[in-house]
Amino acid sequence: MSDPCPEGGEVIVGDAAEVLPRLAAGTFRCCVTSPPYWGLRDYGHPEQIGAEEDVEQYLKRLTAVFREVRRVLRSDGTLWINLGDSYTSGNRRWRDSDKKNPARAMSYRPPTPRGLKPKDLIGIPWRLALALQADGWYLRSDIIWHKPNCQPESVKDRPTRAHEYLFLLSKAEGYLYRHDAIREMTNGRGRLRNRRTVWSINTEAFHGAHFATFPPGLVELCVLAGSDSGDTVLDPFFGSGTVGQVCLGLRRKFVGIELKEEYVRLAEQRLWRKRVAAH
Numbered sequence: 001m002s003d004p005c006p007e008g009g010e011v012i013v014g015d016a017a018e019v020l021p022r023l024a025a026g027t028f029r030c031c032v033t034s035p036p037y038w039g040l041r042d043y044g045h046p047e048q049i050g051a052e053e054d055v056e057q058y059l060k061r062l063t064a065v066f067r068e069v070r071r072v073l074r075s076d077g078t079l080w081i082n083l084g085d086s087y088t089s090g091n092r093r094w095r096d097s098d099k100k101n102p103a104r105a106m107s108y109r110p111p112t113p114r115g116l117k118p119k120d121l122i123g124i125p126w127r128l129a130l131a132l133q134a135d136g137w138y139l140r141s142d143i144i145w146h147k148p149n150c151q152p153e154s155v156k157d158r159p160t161r162a163h164e165y166l167f168l169l170s171k172a173e174g175y176l177y178r179h180d181a182i183r184e185m186t187n188g189r190g191r192l193r194n195r196r197t198v199w200s201i202n203t204e205a206f207h208g209a210h211f212a213t214f215p216p217g218l219v220e221l222c223v224l225a226g227s228d229s230g231d232t233v234l235d236p237f238f239g240s241g242t243v244g245q246v247c248l249g250l251r252r253k254f255v256g257i258e259l260k261e262e263y264v265r266l267a268e269q270r271l272w273r274k275r276v277a278a279h
């Protein structure tokens, strides 16, 4: 089912693994997305990705989705993936309720992956990056999304986590990367230089029914570097539609895929408001 959205945008309700094979090859200039993290949020849908018992199964499903993404990208296209990490649970199979979002966190913890120990950091972003590289993607850069306003953690045996990874991958050796569109200021000298691999961007709460949203500032850098005005950008895990919102502001077209109809309605409201504001 495809829903009409503002000019240049389309949101498709469905499982990314089923919807992507129906899209034409070579359609998109870039894909910017944040897949569901493993074992963290319960999106309450039988086809949801992220609720697998086994981390290998989760990685396999994501790799298959991104194989289809590669097919629908133009030959000079790029993929920008943001993904969070998590720790093993040891033998604990339940999770304390999320005080802010009691209905949304997974109520269980997936079992400790084979070969890991209680309290191990799983390294999920890198596991996915290496799986994608093995599947044929060119892994071009890891970028640290530094969150100056990160959540405090009550830990005393490791530093508080204040970053997530963002990976830049390409379909071919040569690809579109507009380095001049995302240059950054040098410290104090007032000159511009090639952007570095650490991006400091605050997380932003989106006041809707969704959660785990991208900050628009992070998406903007990916869209500016990975596409030109008039290009079409894909997000197969559209959520509340941050990628669509940024694309409208930057005169790109977009296609979003989202499993949950409720989030699609939310995204449409957000994008529609944006369109009205722009006129």
Ligand SMILES: C[S@@+](CC[C@H](N)C(=O)[O-])C[C@H]1O[C@@H](n2cnc3c(N)ncnc32)[C@H](O)[C@@H]1O
Residues within 6 Å of the ligand: 014, 015, 016, 017, 033, 034, 035, 036, 037, 043, 047, 048, 049, 210, 211, 212, 213, 214, 236, 237, 238, 239, 240, 241, 242, 243, 257, 258, 259, 260, 263
């Ligand atoms: C981390 S959230 C994305 C948030 C989004 N970047 C934003 O700014 O709102 C991941 C999204 O993937 C969706 N999802 C989970 N499994 C899916 C699947 N198989 N196909 C498509 N979407 C899926 C979830 O419903 C959730 O909205």
